[in-house]
Amino acid sequence: MVEISDDDFERMVAEELDALPDDMIRGIENVAIVVENQPLAQRPRLFGQYRGHPLTTRGVYGFGELPDRITLYKNNLQAHSADLDALRARVHITLVHEIGHYFGLDDARLHELGWA
Helix, strand or coil, X not given: CCCCCHHHXXXXXXXXXXXXXXXXXXXXXXXXXXXXXXXXXXXXXXXXXXXXXXXXCCCXXXXXXXXXXXXXXXXXXXXXXXXXXXXXXXXXXXXHHHHHHHCCCCHHHHHHCCCC
């Protein structure tokens, strides 16, 4: 397990998001990316979660809509990472996975692509 400060973790998330290819993040609109700790009693344990309406099922997206949300669970990501490099890799793949859900990819397809 590796532990870093909240500020360092948020900086890592921002760096990994900035490093994603333009064609992967092009078209993302009205999505908040947040960092939280998943409550210990909550199951299943997740690295991240997408909440919203994927583009493939979205109808009219109008004024006043709350943003979709990608949550990265810092405590779970840290608990399954042996060092900073492993944590960075896990953050990267989790971002890609959750962005994939935004674009309408299901877990089976994400697994095929190596993003699960």
